[in-house]
Amino acid sequence: MDLLLHLCVVIAIYSIFAMSLNLEVGYTGLFNFGHVAFLGIGAYTSAILSLAGFPFGMCLTAALVAAGLTGLLLSIPALRLQGDYFGIATLGFGEILRLVFQNEVWLTKGPMGLPGIPKPEMLGVRFESLPEYLGLAVIAVLLTYLILGSVTESPFGRALRAVRDDETAAEVLGKNAFAFKTRSFVIGSIFAGLAGVLWAHYTTFISPSDFTLNETIVVLLIVVLGGKGTRPGPVVGAIALIFLQESMRFLRLPPEWTRYLGPLQQMVFGALLVALMVFRPEGLIREKGRK
Amino acid sequence: MDIFLQSVVNGILAGCIYALFAMGLTLIYGVLNFVNFAHGELIMWGAYFLYLFISEPFSLPLSVAVAPAILCTVCLGMVMDFAIFRPLRKADRLTLLIAAMGLSFLLRNAAQFFWGAEVRTYGLEISRGFQFLGVSLTAQQILIIGVTVACVILVYLLFFRTSLGKSMRAVSDNLDLARVVGINARRSIRAAWIVSAALAGTGGILLALDTNLNPEMGVINLVKAFAATLIGGVGNLWGALLGGLIIGLAENLSVLVISPGYKDAVAFAIMVGILLTRPYLVTGKRTD
Numbered sequence: 001m002d003l004l005l006h007l008c009v010v011i012a013i014y015s016i017f018a019m020s021l022n023l024e025v026g027y028t029g030l031f032n033f034g035h036v037a038f039l040g041i042g043a044y045t046s047a048i049l050s051l052a053g054f055p056f057g058m059c060l061t062a063a064l065v066a067a068g069l070t071g072l073l074l075s076i077p078a079l080r081l082q083g084d085y086f087g088i089a090t091l092g093f094g095e096i097l098r099l100v101f102q103n104e105v106w107l108t109k110g111p112m113g114l115p116g117i118p119k120p121e122m123l124g125v126r127f128e129s130l131p132e133y134l135g136l137a138v139i140a141v142l143l144t145y146l147i148l149g150s151v152t153e154s155p156f157g158r159a160l161r162a163v164r165d166d167e168t169a170a171e172v173l174g175k176n177a178f179a180f181k182t183r184s185f186v187i188g189s190i191f192a193g194l195a196g197v198l199w200a201h202y203t204t205f206i207s208p209s210d211f212t213l214n215e216t217i218v219v220l221l222i223v224v225l226g227g228k229g230t231r232p233g234p235v236v237g238a239i240a241l242i243f244l245q246e247s248m249r250f251l252r253l254p255p256e257w258t259r260y261l262g263p264l265q266q267m268v269f270g271a272l273l274v275a276l277m278v279f280r281p282e283g284l285i286r287e288k289g290r291k
Numbered sequence: 292m293d294i295f296l297q298s299v300v301n302g303i304l305a306g307c308i309y310a311l312f313a314m315g316l317t318l319i320y321g322v323l324n325f326v327n328f329a330h331g332e333l334i335m336w337g338a339y340f341l342y343l344f345i346s347e348p349f350s351l352p353l354s355v356a357v358a359p360a361i362l363c364t365v366c367l368g369m370v371m372d373f374a375i376f377r378p379l380r381k382a383d384r385l386t387l388l389i390a391a392m393g394l395s396f397l398l399r400n401a402a403q404f405f406w407g408a409e410v411r412t413y414g415l416e417i418s419r420g421f422q423f424l425g426v427s428l429t430a431q432q433i434l435i436i437g438v439t440v441a442c443v444i445l446v447y448l449l450f451f452r453t454s455l456g457k458s459m460r461a462v463s464d465n466l467d468l469a470r471v472v473g474i475n476a477r478r479s480i481r482a483a484w485i486v487s488a489a490l491a492g493t494g495g496i497l498l499a500l501d502t503n504l505n506p507e508m509g510v511i512n513l514v515k516a517f518a519a520t521l522i523g524g525v526g527n528l529w530g531a532l533l534g535g536l537i538i539g540l541a542e543n544l545s546v547l548v549i550s551p552g553y554k555d556a557v558a559f560a561i562m563v564g565i566l567l568t569r570p571y572l573v574t575g576k577r578t579d
Contacts, residue, residue, distance in 0.1 A: 031388055033328075077566040083384050084326040085521075087392075089566070091328075092514040092559040103552035213510060217396045224389060263404040270400060273393025278378055281386045 005130045011242045012137035013198050016144045018222040018234030020191030025220070026228030026287075027152050028184040029164030030079075031087035033216055034094030038067045038189040040101060040211035042196025044108060047117045047206055056120040060197055067193025071186045079181050094216060101208040113207025120201045127201075137198055141235070144191055149231050151187065160184055161229075214266060221273050227285030236284055293425040298543045300426050304501065306539025307439035311494030312512055313519035313531035314446065315487035321463035321526040322483040325384065328391035329371060330491060330516065331509030332398035337364040337492025338499035338508070339402050345413060353413060361492045367398075368488025369481065395509065403506040411504045435497045442493060443532060446486065450528070455482055463526065511555050515542075518558040521565050537561075 017039060024030040045063040050056060078089040101108050108114065119128050120136065127136045151157055162170040163177045171177050200206050218241065226237025248265050276283065312334060319327045340363040343349070344356035351359075375394055379387050420427030450456035455478070461469040462479040470476050498508070519538045523530020542557045 025385070029385065031385060033392060077563045080566050084388060087328070087388055088326060088514065088517045089562065091510070092517075092562065095511060095514060096556045096559050099553060099556055103550060213396070217392070220389065220392065259407070260404055263400040266400040267397050267404060270393045270395075270397030274375055274390050274397065277382075277386050277390035277393065278375065281382065 002130060005134055007242060007246060009130070009134050009137050009202060011238050012134070012141045013195050013202065014219065014222060014238040014242060015141050015235045016198065017192055017195035017219050018226070018238055019144050019148050020188045020195065021219050022223050022228055022230075022234045023148055023152065023160075023191075024184055024188040025223055026230070026233070027157060027164065028160045028181055030181060030185060031083060032090045032185070032188070033087045033220070034090035034092070034097075035188070035192055035219060036211050036213070036215040037090075037094045037097040038071060038192035039196040039199065039215060040097055040208075041067045041070050042193030043200035043206050043211070044101065044114075044196075045193075046197040047114045047200045048107065050118050050201070051114060051116070056118075056122050056201075060120075060194075063197045064190050064193050067196070068186050068190040071189025072182070075182045075185045079178060079185065091213075091216075094211075094213065098208050098211055101211065108208070111208060113205055113209075114200075115205045117200050117204045117206070119204070133202060137202075140194060140198060144194065145231070145235070148187075148191065152231070156180075156183075217266070217269055217273070221269055221276075224273065224276055224281070224283050227283035227287065229287040230283075230285045233283060233285045240284070294547065295544075296424065296426050298547060299540065300428065300432075302540035302543035303536065304432050304435050304539070305543060306536035307435055308494050308498045308501070308535075309512070309515050309519050309538050310532045310535025311439060311442060311490045311497070312516035313523070313535045314443075314528055315490035315494075316513075316516045317520045317523070317526055317528060317531040318483050318487045318490075320520070321528075322459065322466075322480055323376070323380075324466075325387055325391075326517065327376075327487075328388065328513065329395040329398060330487070331511075331513030332395045332402075333364055333368055333371075333488050333491035333509075334495035334498070334512050335402060335504075335506060335509035336367055336398060337361065337488075337495035338504045339406060340364055340492070341496050341499070342406070342411060342413065342504060353415075357496060360496060361489055364492030364495075365485050365488045368484045368491070372480070372484045395513075399506050399509055406504075406506070408506060413500060413504075415500070431500045435501060438493060438497060442490060446490075446528065449486065455479070459483055514562075515555075515558040518562040518565075521562055 017035075020038075021032065021035045024032045024035070042063045045066040046059040049059040049062055074090075074093055078086055078093070081089055102110055104110070119126060119133070121127070125132075127133045152160070159170065159175050159180055162173070162175060163180050167177045170180075199210075222237035222241050223234055224237075225240060226233035226235065245265065248261070248268075253261065312330070315333070316327065316330045319325075319330070337360060340360035341353075341356055344351050344359050345353055349356070371394065375390055376387070379390055415431070418429050418431075420429040420432070450460060458469065458474040459479045459482055461472075461474050462476050466476060469479075495508070498512070515538055516535070519534030520531050522534030522537055523532070538558050538561065541561060542554055545557045546554055
């Protein structure tokens with residue numbers, strides 16, 4: 001039962017992370033391959049502040065602000081790039097940020113990681129046990145779903161899709177593509193930061209190895225598996241992928257094989273990503289109005 | 292002063308290797324108009340193929356094993372194109388990029404599956420370098436420079452002295468126009484993959500000779516190769532060569548001022564610098 005609750009929390013956190021990426025990749029057409037950086041910034045900011053004794057509400061706010069600001073700063077050089085180049089720039093940023101987590105030992109304790117991150121406490125409620133934490137995570141998912149949903153259904157969301165489908169046409173109609181892309185990127189970064197905060201306070205231990213390219217691939221896979229550019233897509237994708245991941249754990253393998261399990265699982269993810277792109281690029285749920 | 296000179300030499304050495312990566316990357320970009328995210332994995336697999344052939348059950352001597360290793364890398368590059376990129380030739384960019392990303396992840400973890408995540412070397416004995424003007428240079432490092440020069444000359448001869456090279460340049464300039472005048476585009480694309488993979492494999496082997504092998508070496512070198520192509524102007528072969536040297540030098544000279552832990556971040560910083568100051572370079576078209 002505990003395992004099931006644990007899986008639900010993991011699914012909730014990945015759903016938030018995937019919804020934030022979906023705003024960028026699915027709705028705006030930004031090829032962000034370094035989204036894990038913002039997960040890391042959210043997690044580290046909140047962890048460091050709460051270990052220093054600040055209340056959770058403050059840590060959360062600071063983490064979201066830090067993620068959003070970093071997104072804004074990165075977008076200034078990176079959004080001058082189109083498509084593939086933006087992809088490489090963000091990919092590079094994700095890698096560099098991991099170097100920062102590893103090297104700034106005075107702040108992050110480097111590869112040793114940060115243990116003992118306290119469970120959150122807000123408005124007099126402590127989210128200590130699994131069901132309580134699940135409650136918090138579900139509230140966060142619902143909030144993210146509603147906020148990002150209303151963002152994408154609004155005229156702003158329509159403008160994002162216009163920029164995605166034909167940037168020149170959008171500009172001719174008087175939409176400043178750069179400004180729209182920046183805003184989408186900043187909003188996406190903030191919600192990735194939220195996922196990071198929830199992750200840090202849930203596992204109570206973070207280290208640079210939690211924020212590698214693997215996370216980027218997993219979240220990308222969730223978005224394209226569920227159906228990019230759709231509202232329920234990321235949530236559906238998160239449920240499907242986490243269950244797939246966990247079911248591989250139940251394979252009865254001889255113990256000397258366990259070394260191979262991690263890479264094998266990630267090979268399956270990579271292959272799944274390729275196969276999806278070749279055979280069903282739209283994912284499980286197809287975006288309305290697209291062929 | 293000696294440290295400075297040594298850093299310059301090390302920078303040129305690293306730069307030679309990055310130049311090989313960048314030339315391969317920019318070549319595929321020129322012909323197919325997309326950034327091959329799996330290029331880093333060709334680099335990594337080139338190095339691991341050599342490792343495969345020098346260890347059991349092949350146990351070939353290093354110098355002999357280079358040939359099958361590069362051949363295997365070239366095959367890997369062609370299989371990549373045939374199985375994934377060719378079916379997606381007409382797909383939209385996001386689909387293509389995500390597929391390349393997934394492929395890169397698949398290949399990296401495949402290497403980890405077979406050889407584990409730990410750092411490996413070819414098991415060469417550490418040799419004392421020759422001393423020259425206060426700078427030390429090992430035999431492998433002289434080999435790196437020699438091989439790079441040879442590769443550059445070969446690429447030059449291929450591109451500017453053969454009709455295949457001419458048709459590759461034509462395809463790179465304008466695919467449709469090249470087709471109209473009867474150039475076999477498919478053949479040019481195949482040739483581009485062969486050259487690109489061979490350069491990646493060679494560079495990967497040289498890098499592993501000079502440093503070590505690990506499954507992570509692909510990604511970080513992809514970023515460096517990409518920064519080098521940006522410096523040179525995307526799609527510009529000689530620009531990539533120059534860009535690689537600049538990245539190598541900058542990286543090794545930076546160690547004199549900043550913490551070595553950030554050496555890998557220098558390429559990224561240069562990339563951001565270029566984007567902020569010279570964004571027109573990115574289009575690969577010069578105004579003159």
